Amino acid sequence: MLARFAIAGWGTALPERRVTNQEMASYLDTSDEWIAARTGIRERRVAGEGESTGPLSVIAARRALDAAAMDASEVDTVVVATTTSEQPIPSTAAWVAAALGMTAGAFDLNAACAGFVYGLVVAGGLLEAGVAGSVLLIGADTMSRFVDPADRATAVLFGDGAGAAILVPDSSGTPATRGGWGPPSPHAGSGGEPGGLLACDLVSDPDAFDLLVVPAGGAGRPASAETVRTGQHYLAMDGREVFRRAVRGVTESIARTLDQAGCGPEDVDLFVPHQANARIIEAVLERIGLPADRTVQTVDRHGNTSAASVPLAVAEVARTQPLRDGSLVLTSGFGAGLTIGTGLLRWRASRRGPAQ
Secondary structure, three states: OOEEOEEEEEEEEOOOEEEEHHHHHOOOOOOHHHHHHHHOOOEEEEOOOOOOHHHHHHHHHHHHHHHHOOOHHHOOEEEEEOOOOOOOOOOHHHHHHHHOOOOOEEEEEOOHHHHHHHHHHHHHHHHHOOOOOOEEEEEEEEHHHHOOOOOHHHHOOEOEEEEEEEEEOOOOOOOOOOOOOOOOOOOOOOOOOOOEEEEEEEEEOHHHOOOEEOOOOOOOOOOOHHHHHOOOOOOEEOHHHHHHHHHHHHHHHHHHHHHHHOOOHHHOOEEEEOOOOHHHHHHHHHHHOOOHHHEOOOHHHHOEOHHHHHHHHHHHHHHHOOOOOOOEEEEEEEEOOOEEEEEEEEOOEOOOOOOO
16 A cells, blocks of 8 residues: 555535536537537536635635534645646745635645646655645635636636545554445455555646646746737647546556556446547547446536546545445546646545545
8 A cells, every 4th residue: 555544525616607518608609519429528617716726725724624624724735736737936825825724735736637646645755654644635716817718729628626634544443333335345455454545647748738828927928918829828628638648548557557466447337537528438438348337427517627526426425325434435537737646535525524
């Protein structure tokens, strides 16, 4: 096992405004049928005033702390996975810590849409090394602020949101008594093994570095009247090539992760992919041999929420159909870079508070 930990609580936050495909079709050259057929998306949440990355992160964090029956002062480290930070300086994690009155160490992690998976690896390492006794891990993005609303190639894809988890050490090995998602896998045993990260694979595709970019607004090309006039602060994407490389890259990353853990697809109890596109998920499932009924999909309601997509999806499962302790949960994300991260977890909920 790479890192032992339990999930003490989950929390999520979504903007109030729902934007349906029909609404988008009223001002873009598109239709509900066209969007749904190509992406699986029916609606997405779009941030309004006061619903940017920082405030959404704070709401998700508070809900995770409540679910864990923990006070903010008990958290040692805050990690926020985000591409759309609240402001350039300071970090969104520091923004969250200040809003919650925390003295915890705080830093951001930017691995684009794979950010939450990378965050799990980092948080697990902090716990395993004894650097932290508890970690508040947040995946949050407000991609709508970086997408050209007149570009149907990107505007229809993205939504906003945040998901948070409280990770704590787990060495109890106490057998589980709760039921949950599906039958236990052969590798899950009785649920008595410690929870945490069994295997991971963090890679990038250097040939795909420029397939999904925001050209301006950073140190290399600071924002100016010219960059704003020419729309260089908006996201630009080669969707077809991202699709092709994502399917191949995620499939290969999953294979390496399962091989590292000595498992096969048949051992996975739940697969939580990055919610970018239903067709990408279906293509990956076909290649790795995982059944759809062991896969969670929320892309139809949330769209692509970048680093928030995995925690939003996991939280929905944990809230509506609690996972059995000892279950094997496979998660994989991909995003700009082209950055890919896959992790295989043995699920364990902390006994202090229910995971929600």
